[in-house]
Amino acid sequence: MGSGGAREHWPAACILSSRSPRTIDTLHWSRQRAARTRPKGTRSHLKPGGKVCNTRTLKCVLIVEAIVDTGKTMKALLKHVETFEPKMVKVAGLLVKRVPNMAEHLTDYVGFEIPNRFVVGYALDYNEYFRDLNHICVISKTGKMKYKV
Numbered sequence: 001m002g003s004g005g006a007r008e009h010w011p012a013a014c015i016l017s018s019r020s021p022r023t024i025d026t027l028h029w030s031r032q033r034a035a036r037t038r039p040k041g042t043r044s045h046l047k048p049g050g051k052v053c054n055t056r057t058l059k060c061v062l063i064v065e066a067i068v069d070t071g072k073t074m075k076a077l078l079k080h081v082e083t084f085e086p087k088m089v090k091v092a093g094l095l096v097k098r099v100p101n102m103a104e105h106l107t108d109y110v111g112f113e114i115p116n117r118f119v120v121g122y123a124l125d126y127n128e129y130f131r132d133l134n135h136i137c138v139i140s141k142t143g144k145m146k147y148k149v
Helices: 009-016 072-082 141-146
Strands: 027-033 042-048 060-068 088-097 109-114
Touching: 060 072, 072 088
Parallel strands: 060 088, 088 109
Antiparallel strands: 027 042
16 A cells, blocks of 8 residues: 555555565545644545555555654554454555654654654655655745745
């Protein structure tokens, strides 16, 4: 499974380098702000994208995520995936933020552990800007002010 936010070629490169038989299914998920009555709240929601999981054939699941920070979205996704009763679930994160509030270790495989800062590039955006950069960097306060909506 891969997220819709990451550059799609990095998970594909990892998967295609393996010669073992596999089925690839996708599911897109995101976090959205809650209703105006609770402006600081967020809720997670899942929506199918591409080929949706077939519950009869789901055996081992590898979730490939671009960035894992608070872990709230990942917890919601893991809860959803567990309803399919797979034999094994593993999580790979290209970027995993060092966040003190994260109650549990959610990733089994980590590409890079990064500070708890807002990063852009390599398909990670700030208000739809910077996702086309071929590298990842921290956006400054000045950059946030310049590109705020």
